[in-house]
Amino acid sequence: MTINGIDPYVLCRAWLFDKLGEQSNLDALMKPAAIKTNTGVNLREVKGRKYSADLLPVTDERDFTLYFACHGDNNADFLTNYAGFISFLKQGLAGKGWLNIQLANIPGYTFRCFVKQADAYEAKTYMDEFDVVVACFKVTFTEPEPNF
Helix, strand or coil: CEECCECHHHHHCEEECCCCCCCHHHHHHHCCCCECCCCCECCCCCCCCECCCCCCCCECCEEEEEEEEEEECCHHHHHHHHHHHHHHHHHCHHHCCCEEEECCCCCCCCEEEEEEEECCCEECCCCCCCCCEEEEEEEEEEECCCCC
16 A cells, blocks of 8 residues: 555555454445435426436545554654654545555555544553554545545
């Protein structure tokens, strides 16, 4: 996975994370966007609604949620990596907020989006008891012009 051409693991030791046996990240990315609502005319004198002869289906924007994990060699290292990754996502390309997400297992697609919301992390190791600190968290993105 790359975000704006950068591997997030190299940058902040963050990566896409799925629970064992799940593929929720792939499912979220490959879910087709909804079609925009067609405007109909609802006249009292006519049964039902009347729509244009050419509906011209157009894709609406969509939100998708990806699950990430992040780790550090100790509590301070983890917090630096986690905060750095969230900041990287919020700033986007050239500080303008846009993200171009590409995955090796979805060749030919670039998901152009921006961060809508990042949830609090869920610690997978206790920060006081282990040398390595790992946590998982969700980030919701908005893709204004979906690929499909």
